[in-house]
Amino acid sequence: MGRKTLIDEAYVVYYEKSLVNPEAITARGIYTVRDYRGDYRAVETLFETKAMYLFEPGNCVMYERPWLYYSESLGMWSRDEWRSLKSISSLSNSVMAHKPCFCSYNSIRAAVQGTPFQYSTWEQYKGGDMVKFFDLAAKYPCVEYLTKLGMRGVVEAKLNGGRTYSVVNWRARTPLKVLKMSKHEMNELRTADVSVDPWMLHLRYLAKKEGSNLSIADIARISREIPESYQNYLNVALGWTNLGKLDAYFIKQLANPDTHRLDTKGYLLSTWNDYIKDCIRLGLDISNESVKFPKNLHRAHQNTIKQIKLKVDAELTAKITQRCKSLKRMQFEAHGFVIRPAVSSKELIDEGKALQHCVGTYADRYAKGETDIFVLRRLDEPDKPFYTVEIRAGNIVQCRGLRNCVPTEDVKSFIELFVSKKLLTKKRTRVGIAV
Template identity: 50%
Template sequence: MKLEKSELDEILAHFPEKINQAMVDYVTDVVLLSSRYIFTKRSGSGQQYGYCTHCKKTFKTPNLKHNENTSCLECQSICTVKASGRGRKYLQDRGYFVWYEKSLVNSIAITARGIEVYRDYSGDYKKVQTDFHVTAIYLFEPGKTLMIDRYYWNSSWRKRKSIISESNTSKKNIRCYYSRESIAEAVKGTLFQYSTWEKFDHNELLEFFDLAAKYPCIEYLSKLGLTNLIKDKLVGRKTYSAINWRGKTLDKVLKLPKQEIKAIRDSKISVSYFSLYLYHQSKKDGSNLDLKEAVHLSHLVEPFREDDLKVLQNYTTMRKIYSYIKKQYANKNKKHYYHAPQVIGTWKDYIADCKKLEMDITQESILFPTYLYKAHQDTIKKIKYKEDQELNELIAKRLKVLNSYSFEYKGFFIRPVISTKELIDEGNALSHCVGGYAKQYAKGGTDIFVIRKVSEPDKPFYTVEIRNNVIYQAYGFKNELPTKDVQAFIDAFTKAKLTKRSKGRKVAV
C-alpha cells in the first residue's frame, strides 16, 4: 500500500535522518569485514607496493600473489590481494544489516532499520566509499507495530500488512546481519527491556518484537520456561488456539488453573501447543487428563497425526484414546509399529474400513479391538475397491508436479502412483489399505508414491504417503515397516527431494 506524504512523514519522524558512527563502525568491522584489499603494483625498479583499502596506507610488500590472503603490514587486517593492473569491473561487495534504535518520538517505542551497504572497486580503488541504502524500517510500540519498505523499481515507500524479514525475501542472496548490541541499547528504559529478547535469535528478532509489542504475555511465557511456545509461534507452527495471546494474567493466557501453572514451573514440564490443546480437549469431554498425561499423549501422537486424532475424537474420549494407544504400542510387533503415531494412523484407517463395511463402531469391542493390527488386516480383506476414471483424470494432472519427486538410489526407485487401478493393485498385492486413498490422492489431500526395486520395476514393494513434504507412512507387505536398506533409501530420498535448504544467511553480532 503506497503511503501518503503526511503519513510517511509521521512515520519517518521516529527515525534519525543520518547514519551514525556506530553503524559505520559495525559495517566496517562486521558486515563488510571481508571487503578489505591490498592492491599491488610495481615501480620501475620492480619493487612491489601495496595499498590497503582499510587503513588507506601504501607500503613496500614482498611478492604478493593475486587473490591470496595476507595481513596488512600497517594495520594487520586480513586482506585479499588484488593486482591493480587486472580488470576490476565486477569487484563489488554488498551486505545487509538490521540496526535497532530508540524512537525519537515515543520514549517507550523502539525502531529498526534494514540497510543495504555497497562498495564498488571498479574505478579508483583509493576513492572507494561505502554506500548506505535504507530499504526497510520498522516501528514497535506497545500494542502497535508497522513496517514500510521501498518498491524495488523506485525509491518510494509502501506499508506492509505484516512484519517480515528482508533477509528471507529481497536480501536472501546476500550476507545478512543484525546487531544485538544495538538492541540492548534500544530497549533500555522501554517495556521491551523485560521481553526476554536475549533468549531468541530468529529473523533479526523482527517478528519477536512484533509479538512482544502486540502480546505482553510473551514475557510471562518466557519467564515460565515456555520459550518453545514462543519459538513455535515465530516459525509459524500450528498453535491449535491453545493460547489466549491477549490474556492479562498467566492463567488466562494458558487457560490453566494457577495450581497447574505452578506444577509446570516446579516440574519444568516441556509443554507444547499440541499438549495444551489435548489437555483442554480432555477437559471438554470430561476425561480430564492431567498435564503430564496430555504431554505424554502429545508425544505418542506427534509428529504428523493431529488430524487423525481429531477423527478419533468423534468416537471416544481423550483418556480412552490415550489408554488404547499405550496398550497397542506396548504390545507392538516391531514389524508394524515403529513408533506410536503409527497406531493412530492404523486405528483411523481401521475405523474408515468399519464404516464402509457398515460395522457398528458404537460397540466398544469393534471400536477398540484387542489386536488392532490383525483387526485392520481383516477389514482390508473384506473391502473391494473399484477403478475410477474421473479420479484417474485428476491424478494425471497431478503427475506433472509429482513426477519431479521421482528418485533412484542404490537399487531402488520411487515414483508417484499413476492411477486408481495402481492404488488398488498395490493395496491388494501388499495387503494394506492404500486403495482407500484414491479420492484423497486425486484431489491433492495427500501424495502417494511407490518404491520399487530397479530389478523388478513392476512388482509392488513398498508404498509411501507424503504430506507437506514429510513422509507420513511407509509400508510393505501387510504393513511391514521398512527394512534397513529400504530405510536408507527413504532417508536419501528425503534429503534429496523433501528437505528444504535454507537460502538466507543471517548472522547476529
Template identity: 25%
Template sequence: MKKKKNLPETPEEIASYFTAQQMAEWKKEAEGKLRTYLFVMSKRHRRIAWCSHCHHFVRLNVSHHRKETACPHCGSVGEQIHGWRGYSRLHNRILTYTYSSVADGALVAVSLYAEARWYKKGVMPWRVCPTVLLDSVSVFRIGEGGAMACPAHGRWPTAGCSLDHVMLPRYRGNNYKNMGVSVLWRIEIDEKSFTRAVKRTPFRYVFCAIPAKKRNEILRWDGAIRLLDRIACYPFAVECLAKMGKAMQTFLFYTIYNAVWSKAINWKGKTLRSVVRGTLTKEEKAWLHEKGEALIPSVLRAWQELRKKGIQQTLLPEMATTGYSLRLYQEVPDVAPARILRYLKKEQCKGNYYVDYLAMCKEMNVDLTSKANLFPRNLRQAHDAAMEHARTMRELKWLRERRKDAQGMDAAWEEHRAAVEKRYGFTADGITIRVPEKMEELIDEGNAMHNCVGTYVRRVASGRTIVVFIRTEDTDERLGTMEIAADGTHIVQARAAFNADLPQDVQAFVDKFEAEKINPIGMAG
C-alpha cells in the same frame, strides 16, 4: 493499517525517531561490516595490498591469491585478491540492523542495506565507493504494536531512495535475494545496540528472561523483528510464555514464526489461564518448565478442548508423550481420553498411528462402536491390514471410474473398429491378431499383462493410435500387446507381459504380420 494512539502513522513521523548524525554513524558502521578484501594489483609488487576495511596500503608477508590473511594495519581478516587473475564477479552485500530507544519507551530498529561491487572496468578498488542505503525503520511500542516505514516497491535500487510506505513490521531480507551476481551474504546484527536499547524499554521484561544464546539465535533469524512486534502487540502473553522456562521459550519461538502454531495461543489473554485457554496444574507447569519443547500445538489444542468439556483428569504430559492430538480427539470425541491413553501405552504406539487407523476405518465404513474394531488387540497389524484394504478399495474405485469412461468411448470406437479389423486381421502358426470389441477390453488387457495399455482408451477410440491383442488361436491365451501407428506405416511397439520382450515364436509371428500387413507408405497405399 489500524490506527494506534501513540504509533507514528506517516514515514515522516517514523523518520523523526533518529537524527541525521545518527544515520551517518550507522551508515559508516554498516560499511565497515562489509567483507574485507586485500587487493594486490601489481605483479611486480605482489606484497603490497590495499585493505578494503581500513583503506590503507599494507605490506604482506606472503602473497597468495584467495588466501585468508589478517591486515597488518587494522587486524581485519579477509581474502587476498590478485587483480590480474580476475575478480569481475566480486560482489559483497549485507543487511544490517541497528537499534535505539527513545525517552517515551519506544524501541527503534533501523535496517541498512550495504553493497560493494568491487570490479569496475578501468577503476582501481580504492576508487570504488561502497553503497549504503536505508532499507527500513521500524518503531515498536508496548501495548500498541509496531509500524515500519519502507520503500513502496521494496526492491533495490528503490531501497533507500525514499521511505514512502507504512506497514506492519517484517523482515525484508527476502527482497534482496537473487539480485545481480551474488546472494545476500548475511544479516549483520548490532547486538550491543540491541542490548542497550532493550534495557531502556519495557521490552526488557521478556528479553531478560530469555538466555543469551536463544536471544542471539532470534536476532540472527530476522533481527528479532517479528518477536518485537509480537511483544509490542501482546506483551502479557509473550512475557507469560517466556518466563515459564527455557523449554517453553522454544515453544514461544515456534508459535511466533509459524502461523499454525500461533493458533494454539490466545495472544490477547490477560491471565495465564486465558493465554493457554485452560487451567494448568502444578504438575503440568513443572513439566512445561522442564520439557516444554516436546509440546506441539495439536496436543495443546486437544488439551484445551478437553478442559472446555470439563475433563480435568487427563494431564498434558501424558498427552504429549502418547501423541494425543486434536485430530485424534476429533476422530473419537465421545471416547474417554484416559481410555485411549491407556490403550496407546499398552500398544506402544503414537497417537498419529492410531489416528491413521481410525481414519481408514471410517473411510471403509467400519463399525467403530464395536470394541474389537475401536481397540484392536494388535494395533500395528490392524493398521497395516486396514491400509492394505483401503488401498484395494481405492484401486477398485479408480478402476470403476476408468471402466465408466471407457464405456462412454465405445460409440466413437465403433465408427472405425470394422476397418481396423478388416485391415489387421491375421492368423499364422496357431497365433492370431484380435481387435478389441469394447474399450473396456483395453483396461482388462492392461491389468492382465501388467502394462499401461489401459490408459490408451481415448487415443484408440479417437483413432490417434491402434492397439491389437496377440492371442493363441485355439485357447485365446494372452501372448502380447501391439500398438500400430494410426497411418499404418509402422509398428510402434509389441510387448509381452510386464513389458518384457516377446518370446521367440511370438516375435516370428509379429515379423510375418509386419511383412504382410504393415505398409510403409500408409493405409491409403
C-alpha cells in the same frame, strides 16, 4: 572470482533508542555496497537506509524505500520515496534474502536498556533481524512471562506463523488469563517440568473438554508420541472415541507381539482409522467396544482388508492419471531405490494385495487430491511392490512395507534424502518425517 564480478553487498539491521519516546526503540535496515569492479584503489563503502522501524508498547510502524538499488553505472540509486506498510515484515527474509544479512545484537542490548523491551527475553530468540520478535513483544507483553514460564515453544509458534489453536489469549494481562488456566492447572504444569508448545496445550484442551483423566505429564507424552503432523488423523479418530481411551488402547497394542517393534502411536493411529473405516464399509457395529477396539489391531485390520472387494474404477483411474502427471516431478532415484507417484487405481489395488495393507482404499482420496500416494521400489525390481508412501501437506505420514512393516534403515535413509531433495525445495518451516 574475477574482479569483473567482484562486488560485496550486505543488509544490516541496527537498533537505537527512540529520541522521542523513552519507552520505544527504533531500527534501521541499511543496504550497503563495496564495488571492486572499477578502480580497486578507490573503493568506497556506499550505504542507504532501506527500511525504518518504530517499536513502542502497543504500536509498531514500518517504512520502506521500494525503489533503492545499486548499479555499476548509476551507483547507489533511489527515488526519494517511502511507503508505510500495514504490518511489520523482515526484509532479510524477502527482498534482501539473496544478500548476506546481519543484525547488530549489541545495538539491541544498548537500545532496550531502560525500556519495557529490556525484560522481553529477546536474548532467547536471537536469529534473523529480530523485527518480528519486537513487533510481537510490543503488541503482546505476555511474551515475557510465557518465556519465563518455560513456554518458549508457544512464542516461537506465533513468531513463525505456526498454528496456535487459540490456546493463548495474547491480549490478556495475567498468566492465568493468557493460558486460560486455573491456579491448580498452572501449578501442575510448572511441577510437571515439561516442554510446552501449542500442540501440547491443544491436546490438554481436548482432554479437558472430553473429561479424560489425563495428567499434564500424560498429555506432554502423548504430544510427543502423536506429533502435530498427525492432527488430521487424530481429528478423525476423536470422532469415534476420546483421547484417554485412544491412548490406553495404543499402549496395549504396542505391547502386542504382532505389533512391529518400530511401530509408533502415529502409525497405530492411521491403522486404527483405516480399520474403523473398513468396519463401516462392511456394516460392522462400531458402537460395540469389542469391534471398535479389537484385542489385536494388526490381525483385525488384515481381516477387514481381505473382506473388502475392491474393483478397478475407470473414472478414478482417469483422475489418478492426471494427478500422476502433475506429481511426476517428485520422482526420485538414489542408493538403488526409486520413488514415484502411483499411476492408477489398479496399481494401488495390486500394491495393497502384494504388501497386504490397505492402500487400495486410498484411491478415491488420491484421485481427489486429498493425499498423495507414492510407490517405492528397488531399482533392479521396478515393478515389484516394496514400500508405499503417503504424503499429506508436504509431510510423509506413512511409509509401509509388507504387512504394514516400517522402513528398514537403508530405506529410511533414502526417504530422508528424498525429503531433503524434493519436499524441502519450497520454503517450508517444518516437515514431519514419520518413518
